[in-house]
Amino acid sequence: MSDELTSDLRELAAEGETPPTLTGAQIRGRAVRRRRRRRTALAAAGASVAGALALVVALSLGGDTDRELPPAASPTVTASSPATPDATVDLGRRVLSVAGRQLPITAGTVKTPTPTGRMTVLAKKAVDVLTARDVGFSDTYDLKAPWVIQLGASDGSENFIATMTYDEKALGNYDRTGGWIGLRQADAKWLYEQLSPGAVIDIEASGAADRTPSPTPTGVDGRGVATAGSTGMDGGAATAGTGTGPGTSGG
Numbered sequence: 001m002s003d004e005l006t007s008d009l010r011e012l013a014a015e016g017e018t019p020p021t022l023t024g025a026q027i028r029g030r031a032v033r034r035r036r037r038r039r040t041a042l043a044a045a046g047a048s049v050a051g052a053l054a055l056v057v058a059l060s061l062g063g064d065t066d067r068e069l070p071p072a073a074s075p076t077v078t079a080s081s082p083a084t085p086d087a088t089v090d091l092g093r094r095v096l097s098v099a100g101r102q103l104p105i106t107a108g109t110v111k112t113p114t115p116t117g118r119m120t121v122l123a124k125k126a127v128d129v130l131t132a133r134d135v136g137f138s139d140t141y142d143l144k145a146p147w148v149i150q151l152g153a154s155d156g157s158e159n160f161i162a163t164m165t166y167d168e169k170a171l172g173n174y175d176r177t178g179g180w181i182g183l184r185q186a187d188a189k190w191l192y193e194q195l196s197p198g199a200v201i202d203i204e205a206s207g208a209a210d211r212t213p214s215p216t217p218t219g220v221d222g223r224g225v226a227t228a229g230s231t232g233m234d235g236g237a238a239t240a241g242t243g244t245g246p247g248t249s250g251g
Contacts, residue, residue, distance in 0.1 A: 104172030
């Protein structure tokens with residue numbers, strides 16, 4: 001290639017070159033600043049990760065942090081008022097009050113008092129054979145009683161309301177049972193139809209009733225046990241040894 005051609009090509013290349021907008025020193029300075037920014041970003045990211053790990057470790061170990069977690073909200077407890085009883089028994093006045101009516105009763109004697117407090121109707125039986133233990137007698141005689149309402153208390157104790165078949169004069173006048181509550185047959189039947197399982201009865205010991213022992217009625221021995229062959233209010237004879245335990249159903 002001739003020297004003239006080489007010179008022309010160099011001139012053409014020189015004319016096509018675009019002069020740089022930055023000097024060499026400026027380009028080197030820009031590269032330095034770019035490296036510094038990358039190092040700063042990496043350092044900040046590393047510090048964030050380290051802080052997060054430290055917080056997790058502190059929480060897992062139960063350590064305190066500058067920012068305490070808010071306490072858990074306490075559940076709101078609404079006090080419920082006691083349910084209004086469906087019936088109330090005043091042992092002192094010997095009265096059972098229900099639905100605007102007052103029914104004369106007889107209850108437990110001084111030696112065998114009727115438990116007080118709130119009770120709930122558990123079950124009902126149109127006729128039941130009450131054992132001597134149920135009635136509160138010390139002998140083995142059983143007593144057939146109509147319109148029996150079984151009661152239960154929150155502590156597991158039980159009692160019952162039934163027809164008083166062996167001493168009707170005691171109703172409203174003196175106490176004659178072994179702790180259960182006795183009613184006239186007509187009143188016991190009405191109450192049986194009035195109260196359903198789950199009904200609430202409050203038994204109170206208010207008043208100042210005369211709790212003297214009752215006279216021994218006809219057809220009842222000296223311990224107050226219905227003797228074999230004596231008839232109750234339902235027309236049936238009190239049976240001897242027919243029950244198998246408390247609350248035995250009498251066909």
